[in-house]
Amino acid sequence: MLRLNLIAQDKNSKARAGWFQTDHGIVETPIFMPVGTQGTVKAVNQNYLEHEIKAQIVLSNTYHLYLRPGTEILEAAGGLHKFMNWQKLILTDSGGYQVFSLTELRKLKENGVEFRSHLDGSKHFFTPEKVIQIQRSIGSDIMMVLDECAPYPCEYEYAKKSVQLTSNWAVLNKNAFINSEPKYGHTQYLFGIIQGSVYKDLRKKSAEDLLELDFDSYAIGGLAVGEPTEQMYELVDYTTDFMLFDRPRYLMGVGRPENILESIARGVDMFDCVMPTRNARNANVFTWNGTLSMRNAKYKDDFNPLDENCNCYTCRNFSRAYIRHLFVAEEILALELASIHNLYFYLELVRQARAKIIDGSFYLWKNEIINNISIRN
Amino acid sequence: MLRLNLIAQDKNSKARAGWFQTDHGIVETPIFMPVGTQGTVKAVNQNYLEHEIKAQIVLSNTYHLYLRPGTEILEAAGGLHKFMNWQKLILTDSGGYQVFSLTELRKLKENGVEFRSHLDGSKHFFTPEKVIQIQRSIGSDIMMVLDECAPYPCEYEYAKKSVQLTSNWAVLNKNAFINSEPKYGHTQYLFGIIQGSVYKDLRKKSAEDLLELDFDSYAIGGLAVGEPTEQMYELVDYTTDFMLFDRPRYLMGVGRPENILESIARGVDMFDCVMPTRNARNANVFTWNGTLSMRNAKYKDDFNPLDENCNCYTCRNFSRAYIRHLFVAEEILALELASIHNLYFYLELVRQARAKIIDGSFYLWKNEIINNISIRN
Numbered sequence: 001m002l003r004l005n006l007i008a009q010d011k012n013s014k015a016r017a018g019w020f021q022t023d024h025g026i027v028e029t030p031i032f033m034p035v036g037t038q039g040t041v042k043a044v045n046q047n048y049l050e051h052e053i054k055a056q057i058v059l060s061n062t063y064h065l066y067l068r069p070g071t072e073i074l075e076a077a078g079g080l081h082k083f084m085n086w087q088k089l090i091l092t093d094s095g096g097y098q099v100f101s102l103t104e105l106r107k108l109k110e111n112g113v114e115f116r117s118h119l120d121g122s123k124h125f126f127t128p129e130k131v132i133q134i135q136r137s138i139g140s141d142i143m144m145v146l147d148e149c150a151p152y153p154c155e156y157e158y159a160k161k162s163v164q165l166t167s168n169w170a171v172l173n174k175n176a177f178i179n180s181e182p183k184y185g186h187t188q189y190l191f192g193i194i195q196g197s198v199y200k201d202l203r204k205k206s207a208e209d210l211l212e213l214d215f216d217s218y219a220i221g222g223l224a225v226g227e228p229t230e231q232m233y234e235l236v237d238y239t240t241d242f243m244l245f246d247r248p249r250y251l252m253g254v255g256r257p258e259n260i261l262e263s264i265a266r267g268v269d270m271f272d273c274v275m276p277t278r279n280a281r282n283a284n285v286f287t288w289n290g291t292l293s294m295r296n297a298k299y300k301d302d303f304n305p306l307d308e309n310c311n312c313y314t315c316r317n318f319s320r321a322y323i324r325h326l327f328v329a330e331e332i333l334a335l336e337l338a339s340i341h342n343l344y345f346y347l348e349l350v351r352q353a354r355a356k357i358i359d360g361s362f363y364l365w366k367n368e369i370i371n372n373i374s375i376r377n
Numbered sequence: 378m379l380r381l382n383l384i385a386q387d388k389n390s391k392a393r394a395g396w397f398q399t400d401h402g403i404v405e406t407p408i409f410m411p412v413g414t415q416g417t418v419k420a421v422n423q424n425y426l427e428h429e430i431k432a433q434i435v436l437s438n439t440y441h442l443y444l445r446p447g448t449e450i451l452e453a454a455g456g457l458h459k460f461m462n463w464q465k466l467i468l469t470d471s472g473g474y475q476v477f478s479l480t481e482l483r484k485l486k487e488n489g490v491e492f493r494s495h496l497d498g499s500k501h502f503f504t505p506e507k508v509i510q511i512q513r514s515i516g517s518d519i520m521m522v523l524d525e526c527a528p529y530p531c532e533y534e535y536a537k538k539s540v541q542l543t544s545n546w547a548v549l550n551k552n553a554f555i556n557s558e559p560k561y562g563h564t565q566y567l568f569g570i571i572q573g574s575v576y577k578d579l580r581k582k583s584a585e586d587l588l589e590l591d592f593d594s595y596a597i598g599g600l601a602v603g604e605p606t607e608q609m610y611e612l613v614d615y616t617t618d619f620m621l622f623d624r625p626r627y628l629m630g631v632g633r634p635e636n637i638l639e640s641i642a643r644g645v646d647m648f649d650c651v652m653p654t655r656n657a658r659n660a661n662v663f664t665w666n667g668t669l670s671m672r673n674a675k676y677k678d679d680f681n682p683l684d685e686n687c688n689c690y691t692c693r694n695f696s697r698a699y700i701r702h703l704f705v706a707e708e709i710l711a712l713e714l715a716s717i718h719n720l721y722f723y724l725e726l727v728r729q730a731r732a733k734i735i736d737g738s739f740y741l742w743k744n745e746i747i748n749n750i751s752i753r754n
Contacts, residue, residue, distance in 0.1 A: 039702065043709040046694065069677065069702040076678045077698060085694045300446065301453045317423065317462045321454060325416065325446040332420040335709055 014267035063095025079139030207242035240267035290375025391644035400563035440472025456516030584619035617644035667752025
């Protein structure tokens with residue numbers, strides 16, 4: 001098991017501050033994990049990731065790494081940590097989400113999913129066992145089970161069958177995990193993924209099925225796939241009650257800054273999302289006073305930093321006018337500077353949330369911050 | 378005038394080691410200037426440029442900066458140094474080369490050149506006066522005159538007329554320079570550009586015309602435009618003899634590492650070229666044992682650094698296998714890592730050349746190095 005050591009709980013919500021330890025160091029929760037799908041956080045180098053953004057854990061992807069560079073090369077490198085030169089934690093998503101996104105290219109079977117590579121059309125078959133095996137080759141500190149991520153909207157009957165399949169696969173995931181060893185000397189943990197679409201009874205069943213299998217910890221999957229935000233919050237709130245209190249709870253693929261704060265308030269500890277890096281590459285940056293669209297002509301002679309309250313490399317050194325120029329001139333540096341800033345903002349957001357949980361002021365702070373950061377300038 | 382303080386001369390060639398001082402610091406020669414056409418060295422941030430690559434001077438471009446972000450914004454920023462947050466030297470090319478490359482879009486007139494923007498087709502007119510004015514707004518430490526860069530191949534008669542035009546314009550450049558002031562409190566210098574295509578008598582005439590005007594120093598333009606390399610070396614050798622001994626001599630747009638070493642041997646002190654950054658973005662890297670094409674499958678499980686003799690950020694931290702993966706996966710980080718490495722290589726090349734000139738071993742070292750670095754792996 002992966003124990004979450006609690007150091008504070010909010011009195012007005014389910015928010016908690018804690019930490020957990022792995023062989024690649026300590027993670028202080030709540031935490032946001034930058035996404036490095038292909039073994040690199042897009043447009044940000046490992047030095048900035050560690051020393052500026054202060055990422056404690058990054059997320060990578062089993063499906064993508066399996067296709068490129070492939071497990072043979074990852075094993076020859078001594079695992080993904082060495083391959084990408086990243087000494088802190090790595091969590092790998094199982095690739096289930098990616099495979100199920102290939103709607104035209106995949107065929108669901110009882111014991112796994114057959115799919116064609118989005119790169120070259122080559123045929124592959126993922127089973128729970130295979131996905132554990134690949135994650136052993138990757139050497140991620142936290143591995144995720146292969147599950148079925150149901151689409152949205154989703155009929156009740158489909159969602160019910162999907163939960164059953166995910167539960168059946170969970171057994172196979174767990175067995176494959178027990179019957180295999182880490183390859184690089186450090187401990188690897190396996191998280192179960194609670195599915196159930198927007199149906200509370202299915203969420204409950206999924207949680208109960210998985211809890212019986214005693215995973216190291218648990219994640220909520222299949223949300224933020226198109227359902228209304230309020231419904232997502234309600235389902236998060238509902239589902240965290242079934243998740244063990246002394247384990248880090250991970251809400252997959254969420255989300256906007258306000259989604260993260262509201263989900264912390266509902267008892268979630270871990271988050272990942274492509275939004276900070278993807279939005280950065282589209283010239284959209286987050287600030288404590290709302291989002292900015294950096295191609296906008298109104299910034300052409302604005303010599304303030306992106307955010308006057310931000311202490312990131314970008315804000316310490318460059319103006320909005322310069323960053324707008326870089327985006328308009330299609331310069332690569334624009335992508336790096338905006339990505340560093342957005343990731344710094346996300347990490348600072350969860351750091352501040354943690355500090356506020358500890359000092360007892362989280363709830364009021366959260367509502368004030370959400371008001372400010374939700375403005376679209 | 379911009380005095381070059383000599384500290385050593387090679388006994389077996391015309392190579393020299395020296396330094397010159399401006400209000401933005403000292404430049405140790407021979408020097409390579411990374412190209413930052415639009416106010417950013419492509420894919421490399423200012424922190425790496427200063428602290429890893431140890432660039433002492435970067436080159437930017439009057440034509441490009443005039444179109445984007447425009448002089449109004451540069452002036453509001455307090456000049457290009459502040460706009461891009463670069464405290465060391467900036468040299469700006471006049472944009473003549475760029476304008477004359479727009480063969481379909483420009484019309485040469487007696488007092489300047491009319492052209493259409495490559496961005497939006499808008500019509501503009503560059504005169505020597507205008508180009509000085511723009512460079513005053515940019516605030517570059519070293520400004521270049523507006524000249525005509527003749528194409529290659531070039532008929533003698535065309536080249537002769539072109540040299541005459543460049544000489545006529547040089548007078549106007551110089552007058553505009555004398556009759557204008559720096560806008561930001563630091564001294565700006567103006568270099569004349571010696572043209573003459575591949576014709577020695579025209580090179581001589583161009584040099585003599587310009588020397589009469591007493592520019593702060595001089596550059597050789599119109600080479601490395603397609604002529605045979607040996608002919609370029611011969612013309613460089615011939616032309617540097619007309620250039621003042623106690624001023625930094627700048628060979629524009631050159632070149633490959635071996636071209637730089639051979640031109641140092643022929644008395645050149647300053648170089649710029651897009652090659653290190655452009656090649657990097659195409660996955661071609663320079664090493665002390667020749668060039669590597671990093672998309673090549675043979676590097677897929679090569680866990681050595683790009684160059685085992687290199688101490689750059691990229692080589693200290695990442696393997697060929699990882700960098701190949703990044704290129705194949707089309708990740709932005711590939712561009713940054715390869716660009717940092719290639720620029721570090723170029724700066725290290727001129728640093729070593731300088732050290733060898735000082736310790737008296739330049740000539741033999743140069744021949745050995747050229748043998749090694751010219752290999753295509």
